[in-house]
Amino acid sequence: MMSAEQNAVITQTSAGSPAGALLRQYWQPAALAVELDGERAIRPVKLLGQDLVLFRDEDGRLGLIDRDCPHRGADLAFGRLEDGGLRCPFHGWLFNTKGDCLQTPAEPKDSRLCERIKQQSYPVIERSGIIFAYLGEGEPPAFADLDCFVAPDSHVFAFKGLIECNWLQALEVGMDPAHASFLHRFFEDDDQSGVYGRQFRATSADSDIPMTRVLREFDCPTIEVEKTSSGLRLKAYRKISEASTHVRVTNVLFPQAFVIPLSSEMTITQWHVPIDDTNCYWYAIFTSFTKAVDKEEMRAQRLKLYTLPDYRPRVGRFNDYGFDPYEQAHKTYTGMGDDINVHDQWAIESQGAVQDRTREHLGQTDKGIVAYRRLLLEAIRKVEAGERPLMVLTPEEASAIRGPSTMDGIGPTGQSEEYWRDVDARRRGGASWLTENQVAQEKN
Structure with missing residues (x-):
């Protein structure tokens, strides 16, 4: 059981806090690239x-700077994109993507004030539909050669959604393989013709059994957790019969992402990013190993649940998460519709804005969460000691991080390790965008 002090250490992320210092060692998702589409790229x-403002200047360069104008603190998010930068509407001060002051037009013509003004700016880069930012000091780490970054634009799709609670409890739900048999239980299985892009609805690899049936009928998995070069690997086994066992392999990508299978052809890499200590966004990249992603369909599916421009959920605490007692009795375990994002949102938001971990009682199924918290605390201590934490990578180290492997399938009982590696190798071997070297490295 945690103390209140320990809970504060791992949940608070503002500047100067221990976890905040750690997370500032990494690239953080800051926005979807599509959020800067259109005439007003701010x-x-x-x-x-x-509080920051992200913009793309007239030449397509990305900039991320502090939101308050250094003149008198006006909000630069209402600025004008013109003359090579972002102009404050209050007095016309102009800043480029590096935070340099280019003009102070209301000052006398011979004024040199502009030369002394520098707005704090932060490195930004666009990868696979997400704009990442680095808020730390010094040189940013290298990006690992993850599948979601190696795949071409045609084979990835990015989206996000707002969650009104602390980032850590949002992340930890992805380290808990057992919850899916209850929180995401459906009393009937879907027609497979309509499951594209939907979590836990397709059949598992090498079977005709829908994942919904596996979760419903085999609700007590055996869970194994092991350390990897990028974080943790979680393996959940559900014995179907003496001859076959369902195997699901997922990953914690340190410090705040997980990688899970969506279907036999697609994976999800999902980050949980603090807005502040009581709100966060999830950012996900869906990666296809076969055909190009149907981005219009994927986006349309998700916009049924989220509103623009802030990607706020259409259901939540304000309308009881769409709870329907008849549905709970006859259709779903939660009575909260058929989208698992809503189920997860209820579970983690109902823990409170910041979960009080002094009151929790962890069990065997929580071994992934326990292992992650140890990694997190170890990394925090390393940063405090001036050492380099896990996954702050040099270019050479980044090129050696592959995958990570993830799968969902039904294979021979007693051969689960060999089976999941074979399924992963088959999928990766069939991906046109992976080189033989990349497939071989991840297989090992």
């Missing part, structure tokens, strides 16, 4: 408690 961003 978005306010709140990230790790900092």
Whole structure:
């Protein structure tokens, strides 16, 4: 059981806090690239408690700077994109993507004030539909050669959604393989013709059994957790019969993402990013190993649940998460519709804005969460000691991080390790965008 002090250490992420210092060692998702589409390529961003403004200038360059104008603190998110930068509407001060002051037009013509003004700016880069930002000091780490970053644009799709609670409890739900048999239980299985892009609805690899049936009928998995070069690997086994066992392999990508299978052809890499200590966004990249992603269909599915421009959920605490007692009795375990994002949202938001971990009682199924918290605390201590934590990578180290492997299938009982590696190798071997070297490295 945790103390209140320990809970604060791992949940608070503002500047100067222990976990905040750790997370500032990494690239953080700051916005979807599509949020800067259109005439007005400016978005306010709140990230790790900092108020920022993201913009793309007239030449397509990305900039991320502090949101308050250094003149008199006006909001630069209402600025004008012109003359090579972002101009404050209050007095016309102009800043480029690096935070340099280019003009102070209301000052006398011979004024040199502009030369002394520098707005704080932060490195930004666009990868696979997400704009990442680095809020730390010094050089940013290298990006690992993850599948979601190696795949071409045609084979990835990015989306996000707002969650009104602390980032850590949102992340930890992805380290808990057992919850899916209850929270995401459906009393009937879907026609497979309509399951594209939907979590836990397709059949498992090498079977005609829908995942919904596996979760419903085999609700007590055996869970194994092991350390990897990128975080943790979780393996959940559900014995179907003496001859066959369902195997699901997922990953924790340190510090705040997980990688899970969506279907036999697609994976999800999902980050949980603090806005502040009581709100976060999930950012996900869906990666296809076969055909190109149907982005219009994927986006349309998700916009049924989220509103623009802030990607707020259409159901939530304000309308009891769409709870229907008849549905709970006859159709779903939660009575909260058929989208698992809503189920997860209820589970983690109902823990409170910041979960009180002094009151929890963890069990055997929580071994992934226990292992992650140890990694997190170890990394926090390393940063405090001036050491380099896990996954702060050099370019050479980044090129050696592959995958990570993830799968969902039904194979021979007693051969689960060999089976899941074979399924992963088959999928990766069939991906046109992976080289033989990349397939071989991840297989090992």
